[in-house]
Every structure is written in structure tokens, then in C-alpha cells.
Amino acid sequence: MTDEAIWAALAEEFTADVEAARAELDEGPVPVVAVVGRPNVGKSTLVNRILGRRQAVVEDVPGVTRDRVAYDAQWAGRRFTLVDTGGWEPDAKGRAAAIATQAEIAMRTADVILLVVDAIVGATDTDEAAARVLQRGGKPVLLIANKIDDQRLEPEAAGLWSLGLGEPFPISALHGRGSGDLLDEILKLLPEMPEDREPKAGGPRRVALVGRPNVGKSSLLNQLSKDDRAVVDSVAGTTVDPVDTLVDIDGETFHLVDTAGLRRRVAQASGTEYYASLRTQSAIEAAEVAVVLLDSSEPISEQDQRVLTQVVEAGRALVIVFNKWDLVDEDRRYYLDREIDRELKRITWAPRINISALTGRAVQKLAREIRTALDGWEQRVSTGELNQWLAALIAAHPHPIRGGKAPRILFATQVDIRPPRFILFTSGRLDPQYVRYVERRLREDFGFIGSPISITVKAREKRGKPGGKPGGKK
Missing domain, CATH: 3.40.50.300 (P-loop containing nucleotide triphosphate hydrolases)
Structure with a gap:
């Protein structure tokens, strides 16, 4: 059996582990949903409702949120980044202008935008200005008619058609009314791959x-x-x-x-x-x-x-x-x-x-x-070459013995570039000093000049001992 065949067989054996580790490491870009609107319309309350926890600071005072804050969100198995922003106002001055700038950055970088409006107050001049900005932006926009706490208030949302962003979506961020349907609608608008997360090939x-x-x-x-x-x-x-x-x-x-x-x-x-x-x-x-x-x-x-x-x-x-x-x-x-x-x-x-x-x-x-x-930053080492190098490294400098035995590195793979990220599958926990030694030798032998390197150690559970800790006592 050739070396290539051996490493191919090992790679196949560890495929499930590699995919699980990729998921744990939060591999790949995710779409971005930005929540924007004028101050005190309930943006942070909506963010908390979507997250399912009290994460964003909420207070009955305009302007509590002052910058863009990103949160990891999930609905129906789909991950996305939810960005809460400060209140947006046209022609703002001083600190309000800085807050508005952060909201505008969120608008430009998001894949989907939620414009939150207080349906009870109705469309204000600020709401109309925000709608005009979003119409020019070309991004998918959902118009959120917030504070519709019960069915009797739904006619209040109809007046928001005048903003020119399509049908208003009536919800109550405070009580959760309509939030599930809103999340389903958001998922329909999310792209399969987020836009502009990676530089375009051939561009500066x-x-x-x-x-x-x-x-x-x-x-x-x-x-x-x-x-x-x-x-x-x-x-x-x-x-x-x-x-x-x-x-x-x-x-x-x-x-x-x-x-x-x-x-x-x-x-x-x-x-x-x-x-x-x-x-x-x-x-x-x-x-x-x-x-x-x-x-x-x-x-x-x-x-x-x-x-x-x-x-x-x-x-x-x-x-x-x-x-x-x-x-x-x-x-x-x-x-x-x-x-x-x-x-x-x-x-x-x-x-x-x-x-x-x-x-x-x-x-x-x-x-x-x-x-x-x-x-x-973009360098990649093949799985076969990496494991051959690692076997020679371990033979020359094995892991120190701890508690009568030394953990073994079973398999290694590079899971990503930009920056390079590696996973070491082991029979037990590695000393941090040994992981640093592996990183130092990786740089000496392969380069990776000018790029940080990430090395994650995944200790495999012993077979036949479900739920037991790797290398742990019975």
C-alpha cells in the first residue's frame, strides 16, 4: 500500500471528525442581517426577540445603542449574523452623526436589512428619509411595523405602505407576536453565500x-x-x-x-x-x-x-x-x-x-x-504531506510522558486558509508547549511568512467508553 493510499484511507476515516470540527470552529462566512431605524422604535427589543435571549441593552430612553453590535443568530438550522445599530437620523451632528455612520455602514455591508418603524406613531420624516436611502441601496429590505401588540392594532401598519418598501410586516417585538413568521421571511431573503465577504478575484x-x-x-x-x-x-x-x-x-x-x-x-x-x-x-x-x-x-x-x-x-x-x-x-x-x-x-x-x-x-x-x-496567508499544505511531516517530527521529538503515557497525534489536516487553520486529532490532551513547538516547526519547514496560524487540538474519545473523557479513569 503506497503512502498516498495510506493517507487517503486515514483521511476517509477522519472525514466525519473533520466536518464536525469545522462546524465547531464556525467555518465559513454567514449572511448578515442589519436592524436599522430611528431611535426608540424597538430595534434592540427585536434583536433580543430574534436571539431568544436578553442580549442587547434595552431602555425606555432613545439612543441607548450607540454603535453596531453583532450577534450570532440561528433559525431553522440556518446561521446568520444579526447586527443591532444605533438610531439613524439624517443630518445628525456630533455623537449622533457617529451613531448614524455606524448604522449606514451596517446598511452597506448587510445582506438583508430590517427597517423598524413604530407603527403606532406612524411614518415620520426620519422614517421616510431612511426609506429613500434603502431604496437606493438595492439590498433586500423588510419593513417592520413594530408595537402591533394585538390584532386590533393591525390597521395601524397599513399607513406604512407610503414608505415605498412594500408590505409592512406587523409584529410585537416586546411580546413576540409575529416573530416566527418574520424569521421565516428573513430566511427566504438570505443569500446562499454572503455577498462581498471575500475580495473578488483579480481585484486590488x-x-x-x-x-x-x-x-x-x-x-x-x-x-x-x-x-x-x-x-x-x-x-x-x-x-x-x-x-x-x-x-x-x-x-x-x-x-x-x-x-x-x-x-x-x-x-x-x-x-x-x-x-x-x-x-x-x-x-x-x-x-x-x-x-x-x-x-x-x-x-x-x-x-x-x-x-x-x-x-x-x-x-x-x-x-x-x-x-x-x-x-x-x-x-x-x-x-x-x-x-x-x-x-x-x-x-x-x-x-x-x-x-x-x-x-x-x-x-x-x-x-x-x-x-x-x-x-x-493563503498557503495550504496537503493532508498527505502534512501527516508525513508530522510523523517524522513526532519520531524525532515525541510528546513528553504525562501520568505514565504520552498522548499520540493520530491525524492532522489543514481546514482553511486566510489565515491557515489546522486541526490535530489526538488520543489525549496535548501540552500547550508542545502545540507551540508544532507551530514553530510548521513555520520553519513550510513558511507561512506574514500570517498567523491557528492550531486546534481535538482529543478523540476512546471507543467502547461512550461519554468517557479521553484518557480518563473508569
Whole structure:
């Protein structure tokens, strides 16, 4: 029996386990349903009703929800993401404008939109403005006539035909009346595959420029675009909204997004900074690769570490750029090398490049590092090759014996790319140190340069002992 036949037989044996593990890991994109409307019409109450639990904050005061909040939802075996939004109002100012912006982002990125209207109050000028926006958007829209608590109030919903979004759907989010029928209707509108979750083949790769304030993100964007595309100022925090532009770097077009500087965790930010942080986080999640800028003339800070962690946790390809190299002298280079060894030791896999956005030094080399990171992000190892490599690795460096025996790795497979995700099926729990060793050797032997790697360990239950823990006592 050839090696290929052996691995094919093993793969067939573990097929059910792999599919179950994929489901547990929440594999694949899911459709998005956005709940929008003016303040205090019952959006969060409807979200809680659809979720079947009190998840969204509800209070009898307009404007309690201030940003987009996504929840995992399910109905009739179909999963989707439900997005609760703050109250949308046209021509809003200040914080209300930031709240409205989040609602508009939800409208653009959703597959289905639920416009919630207070049927007892009737259609307001704000409702009419929202309807006009949604009519132009071209997305499937369900008009929800909320607060129809009993059959006697159903005629109130008829007046909402004037919004031009079709037949109003009468419900009571508070009491649950009509919610099951509404969910059935939502499922009819959901696409089989969500739109625009993955970049279109052949289109410009999406690159997010991120980093703490005043590290030179806008200066780099302007240098690459050969234009004053973004406002540059020595005052930290000039950029608030993400700035998108197409730029040509080394003969290839990239879609660059300049983002607001991340000062602190989103939960700890406030005011404009809070919403800027949310939009930056969304830009990272929408990107394929994040270029994280560090100020090479200053020590690597906790803020820098936090930005890098955010990119890694988002599963995006990563390139680290040390900007302001024109300000670095020999002494600073000496200390910077030691800071890199100490502070960046857990992400040695990310490509690094030294540039000066001000003078243009080495900025064209950025394209090469972006391509390298994207190649690692999309790299796949075949099941046969992976298991042959793993068998040799285990023979040379077996798992330490714990409690008189060592767990065995029975089978391994790569279940996804972008980023690469692996599952190890074992006879028992693996030490975290051994899993890190496997990841380190994966990188040494296969590359995956510029990409985070996810390794999940699935311990198989012993046959003949249903319900028993793997390796557990009777």
C-alpha cells in the first residue's frame, strides 16, 4: 500500500471528525442581517426577540445603542449574523452623526436589512428619509411595523405602505407576536453565500494602514499615492475616518485604507475616539493584510503591542513597518534591535521593513513584503504531506510522558486558509508547549511568512467508553 493510499484511507476515516470540527470552529462566512431605524422604535427589543435571549441593552430612553453590535443568530438550522445599530437620523451632528455612520455602514455591508418603524406613531420624516436611502441601496429590505401588540392594532401598519418598501410586516417585538413568521421571511431573503465577504478575484488587494497616533500612516499614504490624499499634522489623532485610495506600488495596484490611530482599547475609549476605534477595527477586519506602522525613533510601546495583537486576533496577514528611519542614528539602532528581540519575539514570523514616509526611503519595497505576507496567508499544505511531516517530527521529538503515557497525534489536516487553520486529532490532551513547538516547526519547514496560524487540538474519545473523557479513569 503506497503512502498516498495510506493517507487517503486515514483521511476517509477522519472525514466525519473533520466536518464536525469545522462546524465547531464556525467555518465559513454567514449572511448578515442589519436592524436599522430611528431611535426608540424597538430595534434592540427585536434583536433580543430574534436571539431568544436578553442580549442587547434595552431602555425606555432613545439612543441607548450607540454603535453596531453583532450577534450570532440561528433559525431553522440556518446561521446568520444579526447586527443591532444605533438610531439613524439624517443630518445628525456630533455623537449622533457617529451613531448614524455606524448604522449606514451596517446598511452597506448587510445582506438583508430590517427597517423598524413604530407603527403606532406612524411614518415620520426620519422614517421616510431612511426609506429613500434603502431604496437606493438595492439590498433586500423588510419593513417592520413594530408595537402591533394585538390584532386590533393591525390597521395601524397599513399607513406604512407610503414608505415605498412594500408590505409592512406587523409584529410585537416586546411580546413576540409575529416573530416566527418574520424569521421565516428573513430566511427566504438570505443569500446562499454572503455577498462581498471575500475580495473578488483579480481585484486590488485590501491593505489597512494601522498603528498608534502620529506614527506616519497618512504620510505614507500620501507618499505612495503621490498626492495629499490624507490630512497630515504633527498633532496626534488627525485622522478619524478611514481614508480609502487605490495606489500603485512597484507595478501593482493596492486598495489602501488609512485608519485612525489606536490609542487604547475600544472599550476604554470615549467620544469621537471611541467611534474612530470602531471604524479602525472594522477596516482591519475588512482588509486582507494589515501594515502596522511603528515609530522607529521611539521605544516600542504597549500601544504598539496592542495594535499588533488586534491584527493577529483578527486573523489578518501582517507586515511591520518601522517608519521615520531618517531619524534613527547608530545608538537608536542598537537599542531598537534589542527591543525587537524582546517585544516582538512572539511575532517573528511577520516581515519587517525600515522606511521613511517623509523622504520616500524604501517605500516601494513595501509591495514585496505585502505579497509575501499574502502568500503565507493563503498557503495550504496537503493532508498527505502534512501527516508525513508530522510523523517524522513526532519520531524525532515525541510528546513528553504525562501520568505514565504520552498522548499520540493520530491525524492532522489543514481546514482553511486566510489565515491557515489546522486541526490535530489526538488520543489525549496535548501540552500547550508542545502545540507551540508544532507551530514553530510548521513555520520553519513550510513558511507561512506574514500570517498567523491557528492550531486546534481535538482529543478523540476512546471507543467502547461512550461519554468517557479521553484518557480518563473508569
